[in-house]
Every structure is written in structure tokens, then in C-alpha cells.
Amino acid sequence: MQQRNTDHQCDGIWHWLMPGIVASTFAAAAMLPSPALAQEPNPLLPHNLSPWGMFLGADVVVKTVMIGLAFASLVTWTVWLAKTIELQAAKNLARRRLAMLERGGSLSDAVRTCETKRDAVAQLITSTAREAELSDGIIDDGFKERVALRLERVEAAMARQLSRGVGILATIGATAPFVGLFGTVWGIMNSFIGISESHTTNLAVVAPGIAEALLATAFGLVAAIPAVVIYNHLARVIAGYRILLGDASAQLLLIVSRGQLRAAATLPRAAE
Template sequence: MITRFAGFLAYLAVTAEPAFAQSPNPLLPRNLSPWGMFLNADIVVKVVMIGLAFASLVTWTVWLAKTVELGGQKRLARRRLKMLESGGSLREAVRACETSRDAVAQLVLSTAREAELSDGVFDEGFKERVALRLERVEAAMTRQVSRGVGILATIGATAPFVGLFGTVWGIMNSFIGISESHTTNLAVVAPGIAEALLATALGLVAAIPAVVIYNHLARVISGYRTLLGDASAQLLLMVSRGHRSRVDQMPRAAE
């Protein structure tokens, strides 16, 4: 009889232990979705995540704005280049561009301004002065369309390290929690580690598009500068012909 009672108690102990082990711990977070992990994260990790989300928003905003701007500028530059390649005179080009402020128009007006200051004398010094003016205008127009692109390189270079800082901070807090709870149960430390790794994931989400978009915009800007170079070459060809009749009675052009 005593042996049977002892065996029954042992059976209850064995069957009850898994039940206690499977009971939910009210101290553990129940929502392990990305939003739930963000809400349960440490304040420093939250600040890192918010900063990375803002950086990602800046990346896509710059991409949209620069895509629209560069697309319009390149289409206009191609139309102006076709006009210059059609064989018209500098005077005709000035008339077509005198009310515009696009890059090729600035090249045309700068050339006309130098022709005006030189009194129509087309010598070697004149061509050098025109080339210098065109080079300066090209550089200025390129800087203008490149504004805001440099921040993408900064985001692409720093976002992974910012995310890594949030991860290190979160894992450090997880180890502190292990020390305070005096347990190495994975269910206790896993949520904190998952929250920390979310910061690294957000860092990569912010950095990878920034690098790809920066390289894409750099190629587009390089192509745009090539168009400006072609327009400058056409203007130099135009003035190198040295026919005074092409600039006689030239309309006054402002830079």
C-alpha cells in the first residue's frame, strides 16, 4: 500500500512539472512583433530606431526630389543641345535662352556676355576666356543639382554603425537582466536580444537603399554633366568659326 502511494506521488510530480514549466510568465513580453519589440525596448534603443527610421525617410525623399529635378533638367538640356547642333548662330541661341535660367541657357548667355565684352574679336584669347566661363558655369550647375545627394552617402556610411550601437546597448541590458534575475533561461533573455537585433536590421534597411540611390544619382548627375560638356563644346565650335556676322548686333546677355 505504501509503495503504491509513493508511486502515485512520483507520478504526480512528473506530470505536474511540465505544466508548471509551460505556464506563461507575466514578466515576459507577449508581443514579439517588430512594433511590440519597439515598444518594449530600452529608451536608448528606441531613440536609435527612430533616428534610423527618419534617415530612411530622408533617403526616399531625396530620391524622389532628385529624380524629378534631374529628369526635368536632362530633358531640357537635350532640347537645348539639339538647338545648338542645328547650326544656328549664337545670336539665335541667345534669343531662345534670354528669358531662361536652365544650365544650357546659362552657358549660352555666358558665352554671349564674353562676346559682348570682347567687342566681337574672335582671337585665341577670346576662346580661352569663353572656355573658362563655360567651365565655371558647368561646375556651378553641377553643384546645384548635386545639393542634398551627399547626405545619402553619410546615411549609407553611418546607419549600420548606429544600428550596431543600438544592438550593443540592448544586449548589454539583456546581460544585466540575466544577472539580476539569476537565471540563464533563454525565454527570459531572448526578447531583449531580439529587440537589440531589430536595431541592426533597421540600420541595414536605412543604409542599403541609401548607398544604392546615391550611386544611381551619381551616375545620373555624371550623365547630366556630360550633356553640359557637349553643349559647351558646341558653343566653342560656334565661336571658333570666327565669323563676326554671327555676333553682330548681339542682344545684351546677363550672366
């Protein structure tokens, strides 16, 4: 009998507390934030955060910087392709001319072979023949010095000719990171201005603008790193080409020192 009264009292307490518990549960649920999937899309947020989407959404100054850096990158690879083809052809021809000189022929034979050619080694040969013509075939120390001076001038001129356009790679490599940094600073400045105007520090609103600004720095590095690497590579190739020209000049000086100037005075006037 006592147990039955106790159960009855518990049931009464439970029925009395149930409405309060239910009301508290609904109140707590109402205070909880709604799920992310139920949120309406924020018009301030970009819908496309791919590199192309960030480029389209960037400020006009940042866009200009990125377009300029993309053009600089195109110039870099164009110079690399053109100079690689030009240098390879010049080195192959210089090796063939050097092999001809190393076979031990006379200067007159070399002039007849290269009389109408305009490559570097042909210029060295015709310049030597021109000095021999002006010296009336007289071989002395002064003649050798004059020939060496002419050969040095031709080597320097040919090296300058092949180096045309390479200097722009050094300029791109040195300035592209700073140009990209300028675009980044400008974009971040605009992002902070947007924060001030929107009165919000929500990272989801701020991050896209900062990402667009950092894309300019990425463009700068993409333009600068290949430019520096290609410039150093072409500088080494040009230095190797000058070594070939130096070898050809040495062979011509050897020919002069052997006195192999037969019929040099009767050679046609060679253009330097």
C-alpha cells in the same frame, strides 16, 4: 493439484507487490514536471514579439536610435524622389537645347531663344554671348580660351546645384549601420544587466531583450543599404548630365570657331 498450489502462490505474490508498484508510480508521476500548458504565464516575458511589440518594449535609448534611423530612411527616399524628378526635367531640357545647337544656328539665334531662361544650357549660351560682347566680336585664341573657361565654370556651378542634398545620402549610408550597432550594443548590455538582476539564465527570459536589441541593427541596415544604392545611382545620373553639358559646351565652341558671331556686339547684356 501441484499446478493449483503454484497459481495460488503467484496470486499471493502479485497481491503483495501491487501496493508497492502503485505507490512507486504515483511518486514518479509527482516528480515529473508539469505540462507547459499548465504553467502560469511569466510576467517577465513579453506577450507580443512582433516588430512593433519589440519596439514598444525596447529601452528608451534603443527606441531613440530606431526612430532616428526611420527618419533617416524617410530622408533617403524623399531625396531620391525629389532629385529623380529634378534630374529628369533638367536632362530633358538639356537634350532639347543641345538639339537646337546641333542644328547649326548662330549664337545670336541661340541667345534670343534662351535669353530669359535660367537652365544650365541657357547659362552656357548667355555666358558665351557675354564674353563675345566683352571681346567686341574679336575671335582669336585668347577669346576661345576665355569662353572655354567660362563654360567650365558654368558646368561646375550647375553640377553643384544639382548635387545639393545628395551628399546626405552618403552620410546616411556610412553612419546608419554604426548607429544601429550602437542601439544593439546598448540593448544587449541591458539584457545582461537583466540576467544579473533576475538571477536566471533562462533563454525565454533573455531572448526578447536580445531580439529588441537586434531590431536596431535591422533598422540601421534598412536605412543604410537604400541610401548607398540611391547615392550611387544619383551620382551616375549627375555624371551623365554633366556629359550633356559638356556636349553643349563643345557645340558652342564649334559655333565660336566657325566665326558665327554676327551681331554679337549688339546683343543685350547677358547675365552669367
